[in-house]
Amino acid sequence: MRGLLITMPSVVGEVKKLINDYSSFNVVTELSDDVSNYDVIGIIGTDRFIIMNLHKLNSWEGPVLTVGFGLSFLNSVDIANLDKALSTIVSGSYDVEEILRLSVNVKGKKLPNAINEVAIFPAKSAITLEYSLYVNNEYLWHDVADGLIISTPTGSTAYAMSAGGPLIHSRAQVFEIVPVNSTNLARVPVIVPSDSVISIKDLISRSRIEVIIDGSIRTYVSNETKIMPGKPLKLVRVGGVSSTVGRYEKKVSLLANMDLPPSAKFILKILEYEGRLTQREIVEKTMLPSRTVRNALSILIRKGLIQRQVIIRGNKEVIVYSLKSTEQ
Structure with missing residues (x-):
């Protein structure tokens, strides 16, 4: 089995040490154009780094192992368990979970598939937009709102939830449509089947309107955009707690700790x-201020929400903080 591991530059040394026994896995910090010779691809880094590379791998149809720091929103395993995960993959004992994605068409141009959500907002803040919503060519409503979010089950714990959307089980074959601060109280989140074609038409605003994919890819839209199911992402699962289940558990845990001071909540985010x-x-x-950060970190550690670790960066030991994993 041939594998490719795309890793953040800051942890490339640590990764190479962890995979010392797996010579068939190539480690890079940047994705090359040709990945056809690989059987599995791993991405190691933060949520932002993982999403960025998943966008670059838009046409890749093979299995993907996502590796993060602690139990993050996208990773299948923690970096400390990378060696064990690779052993499982090489032996063929892993499962593949298909994760729903969204395909976006703007002015006939297809953009990278969205893992979390597609958001439609005016480019300038504090300005509303008007739109008409259609699902499978059926008219649902006309609305005036701050924006609109179309989310996958994976993204239901992120932007969509903060805008009032429901929490959706990762294996539910649905998408959700969430109006953001609608002027009409009757405009509530809507759950639609995952084979739906969602059309947003008659877009009007005093500002130019943007389509934003996973909070990172932005493009201007004129008066219409279409969103439909994209090719599913094949995520490697290697046993234990699924990262999706863990994500829900962690989100509930965070919501249960709303007595945290604002500084601690900010650092947690x-x-x-x-x-x-x-x-x-x-x-x-x-x-x-440094003193405020120290105090907030102490509170978060005491509540079991983050962990303190000593790692090697370059040639020296450094102390880092990360979300605490629920994996054993």
């Missing part, structure tokens, strides 16, 4: 998105 960070990096990214 940064670690959720960025992955492992040193205290200095947290200070730089949050722009919070």
Whole structure:
């Protein structure tokens, strides 16, 4: 079996040590154009890094192993379990879970498939848009809102949930449509079958309107866009707690800890998105005072929401913080 591991530059040394016994796996920090000779591809990094590379692998139809730091929103396993995961893959004892994705067509141009959501918003904040919503050519409504989110089950824990959407089981064959701050209280989230073609027409706003894929890829849209099922993502599962189940558990845990001070909630969100960070990096990214960061980290560790680890970066040991994994 030939495998390709795409890893963040900051952990390439650690990854090479972990896979020392697997010479058939090639380690790179950037994706090359030709991946046809590989049987499995792994992506190692933060949610942002994983999503970026999944977009680049848009046409890849083989299995993908996602590896993160702690129990993140997208990873199948934690980086500490990479060696065990590769052993399972080489032996052929792994499962593949098909994850729904969304295909977007704007002005006849197909964009990379969305893993989490497709969001439609004015380019300028605090400006509403008008739109008409159709599902399989059936008219549902006309609305004025801040925006509109079309989400996969995977994305239901992310942007869609913060906008009032329901939590959807990862294996449910559905998509959700979530109006954002509609001016009409009757415009509630709608669940549609995963084979639906969703058309957003008659788009009007005082600002140019953007289609945003997974919070990272943006393109301007005129008066219409179509969203339909894309090719599913084949995620490798190697036993234990599924990352999707763990994601729901972690989200509920976070919601149950709303007595956290704002600084701790902010740091939790940064670690959720960025992955492992040193205290200095947290200070730089949050722009919070060092003393406030230290206090917030102590609270988060005490509540069991994050973990403190010593890792090797370059030739020296550094202390990093990450979301705490629920895997044993």
